[in-house]
Amino acid sequence: GDSVTQTEGQVALSEEDFLTIHCNYSASGYPTLFWYVQYPGEGPQLLFRASRDKEKGSSRGFEATYDKGTTSFHLRKASVQESDSAVYYCALSHGGSNYKLTFGKGTLLTVTP
């Protein structure tokens, strides 16, 4: 079945550091890929999505590029802020009759000033 593997556990950075959270997927065809962010006490909210090979998604300084060759959708940000501290989820949706989102295990980003 479909699966998503992302950087596990916690990533601790200082403000203005460069962020990379790795995401690799396993699915046939061309799934739609998502990055969601969840702040404390809230539900996950969409950062952005991508549906085609080489498509780049971006929002709020975060970006990721759909790479079918390496089955990856890594999240990057050039300069993180304390307000970026949250849990980040990579997810995929496979279309067809399948209405499910398959999530990675989540990565807790902690940014200190």
Place this chain on the structure above:
Amino acid sequence: ETAVFQTPNYHVTQVGNEVSFNCKQTLGHDTMYWYKQDSKKLLKIMFSYNNKQLIVNETVPRRFSPQSSDKAHLNLRIKSVEPEDSAVYLCASSWGRDTQYFGPGTRLLVL
């Protein structure tokens, strides 16, 4: 701006009790979902309804039952809660298989 509403925010109960959670979306979507998020932040789909029809029913204990009165509402009932049911229950909605939008969650603590 919240468009998926969940009640209650938080609920504490004893083992064996029955609980119900409510979810309403004002986005005009035709598909709604229930997810369970455990203490390690793992997110797992439980149920999905499209136009009031059950379309996803993952392997969950039979004490869990979803209830859909119309496309804008999807409730979750748990008969005889167990300690392992302590979690955050997240409701979401979408237009077909498009992007899912989540509510703030209901936190359940079973003592």
